[in-house]
Amino acid sequence: MPSTSTLAKLAEELARVDGALMCEDEPLAKHTSFGIGGPADVLVTPADVGAMQELMRITAEAGVQPVILGNGSNVIVRDEGVRGVVIRIAGTLGHIATEGTLAIVEAGATLAAVCFLEFAAGIPGTLGGALIMNAGANGGEMGDVTEWVEVVRPHGTITRIDGSAVDFQYRRSSLREADGPIVRAALRLQPGDPTEIHQELCDTIALRCAKQPVSLPSAGSIFKRPEEDFAGRLLEEAGAKGMRIGNAAVSDKHANFVVNLGGATADDVLELIEAARELVHEKFGVLLQLEVCVLGERPE
DSSP states (O other), rough: OOOHHHHHHHHHHHHTTTTEEEEEEEEGGGSEEETTOOOEEEEEESHHHHHHHHHHHHHHTTTOOEEEEOOTTEEOOOOTTTEEEEOOSSSSSEEEEEEEEEEEEEOBBBBBTOOOOGTTTOOSHHHHHHHHHTOEEEOOOOOGGGEEEEOOTTTEEEEEEEGGGGGGGTEEEEEESOOOOOOEEEEEOOOOOOOHHHHHHHHHHHHHHHHHHTSSOOOOBOOOTTTTTTTHHHHHHHHOOEEEEEEEEEEOOOOOOOOOSSSOOHHHHHHHHHHHHHHHHHHHHOOOOOOOOSSSSOOO
């Protein structure tokens, strides 16, 4: 963690980057779908790829590794917040263009904007996070359509990674270990009838709304799907549905969702997750693995 003086100097430099918005002591609860989490020492949002390159160069020269945040839809930020620098790629860096049979999409674009990916309909989040997680549903996933990915290296250079060189697995990819954040990717367009595609999008979103607690703040599915089973089924059979700690509760609609009933803390959520996981382990001998990412300082 950088010293106070190093961080103060770094914040001054980051504030001078053209095309970047810098805030200090910014509550990350405002930037997560769960609506929980303590502050980031420094939060900076680049408006374009050039600004992202400059932010990476400055932090690398200061010896600081930034935390990269998308729109926070699959993230739990601890109540103690995140020390150092957080770079948020969401709300900006969302340009989409087409080149022949490819869509060139910047990492901050929402999956809702990438409407040609029928399988992604209704999945919250940005393209960058979706690639790292290999997000998917309804028989499709990001690895199926990725032609190439560009990342910004620590000193600001851009490297292109061929899609075939990325190890896409269930709800993870080797891009999580890439030496720098994703800024752009090329996705293969799938030909189809516009009317049929629109109907499939509507049907997928309607199904998601019917089965998931979309009206309450959450981080999406908490646990990964275990082999040859479903986390939601195991949690429901183990009696986790409706469990509550503080203002965090296991959804009555889908047991693999923890929801914020209003004013929940990260400690509430994390304690509830562990209690639900233990119920499943005791009943079925299955240790569920987290699908969400936990960020921030552990309490002392």
